[in-house]
Amino acid sequence: MNLQQLEYFKVIAETKKITSASNQLSISQPALSKAISKLEEELDVQLFERDGRNIKITKYGEVFLKYAESALDDIDRGIKKMEEMKYGNDQVISVAATNCIGITFIPFLISEFLNQHGHTKFNFNIRDTEELFKDLRYERIHMAFFDKIEDIDKYPEIESVLVKKEEYVLIVSRNHYLAKKEEVYLKDLKEEYFIAYNGKNPNQKVSYAELLGYTPKISVEPSEESMLSGLVAAGAGIAIVLNTPMINTNKISILKIKDDIGYKNIYMGWNKKIDLPTKAEEFKAYAIHLDKQMQNS
Template identity: 25%
Template sequence: MELEVLRAFQAVAGGETVTDVAGDARMTQPALSRALARLEQEVGAQLLHRVGRVLRPTPAGQVFKQHVDSLLDSYDRGRRAVAEMVDPDAGTVSLAFLHTLGTWLVPRLLNGFRQTYPQARFELQQAGENGLSACLLDATADLIITSKDPGHPLITWRRLLVEPLWLAVPARHRLARRRRVRLAEVPGEQFIVLKPGYGLRSITENLCHQAGFAPHIGFEGEEVETLRGLVAAGLGVSLIPSPPDVALQGNLPIRYLEMTDVRASRDIGIAWLTSRTLPPAPQRFIDHALEVSG
């Protein structure tokens, strides 16, 4: 059983077409079909069946794919570990992070790290708060950067910084000319928030409760940039981090106001699996992130 055949099965069972997989593997489609048939003979069960014009995994194929995924991931990690022993300065960091951090913090950390380790590579992925812990637990990321301690017994988390949150209001809002407000001044406003399950959603609800009211939810989104756009359109207010150019907000359709009656901020930290011995590159990145953010 060849690794190339297992990778082809993994791709087809994951939803790719035989034509595309054959092209990527530089094989003819009939040759790939024969290889998959031989794999089924070795396993002793039908792994794929045709649904319309595509192949889909059978129940046996779904079970087998779970083990193939684990095997190939272990093999790839083994190759990576050996490569980093030979040339530790050219390792790979697999990093998952919040969407909101992709516009400022993550680029800053990557740029500083690459200045010291220019040959280092990064595999990046973005996710919501709930999905980040899963990236560690299912081994799709070495490290995560998240807005709170996941509180999971298998995960170690270290704070990098505290990020202020602001009350974002439309430029023509009644409070837009002010720099500071009390959150308790906006109980009747329509709030624009992230969907349940996102860390910023729970922070917003908690801060509003501290200010003495429950927020009236007008719109829910999945990304902070969506919230900014809805605020700019005059559809409500939102508790969000400020963009890097907040100092230049005079010409923007949004005003970011400091809140004086609540501690409006969120912790940003880096996390990894406690039991896992990380390769040199991810461990160096942790050290770098803690040093420059401290």
């Protein structure tokens, strides 16, 4: 038995026709039939049987197919791993995240990792949650970061872990009367004007009605989240945002919210069926370890 026979067997099982399989494999039909006959002889079972002009896989073939596909997948992963090591691609980590997480949490996570692990390169992209799951499934990225996991059960190959809980804070202009406070209750903000992001990306939006328990007065609705902090700094209104290092505390004051309004959960996911490159494994472990450090601090 050899890998070529396993590949032949797999293609025939997929096409259900010797003619189609021979064309796809660029091999003559007699040679293909002979290879499968030898495989059946070695296994001492019949893998296929005639079904009119087509052929269908037997119960023995169905069982053997699962193991054949697994063996071929393992070989492919091994070859990819050798290529990564040979050409240095195992030093490149491919990461993607949803927009909000990608512009707040990920830049600092990557920066901290690079401070401790030199000679590493990152490929980084922004995707919506569904695209992230598909990218993981089809091995287009090593890791993904997202906050919605409702549909993750559709992707059994993805394993995920909670890596960070981002708290919500209130930001106001340095000239605002609330800037002198350290914390506030949401009920005390009913007369304030809020700035609310109103762009197309739902992952970036903060629902004030849900957080506050009432519909606040809105002064400005920017279509780009990057405009929100600038408007707050200029005194156009106040805003509830995630507490990240992106906030410019030279122009903005951060106030803790005394009400329990929960957190934004950040999850990291990866395809558990593939072997990650060494550097990607180090980054995954670092992200998990970093969260544990924050929890213990």
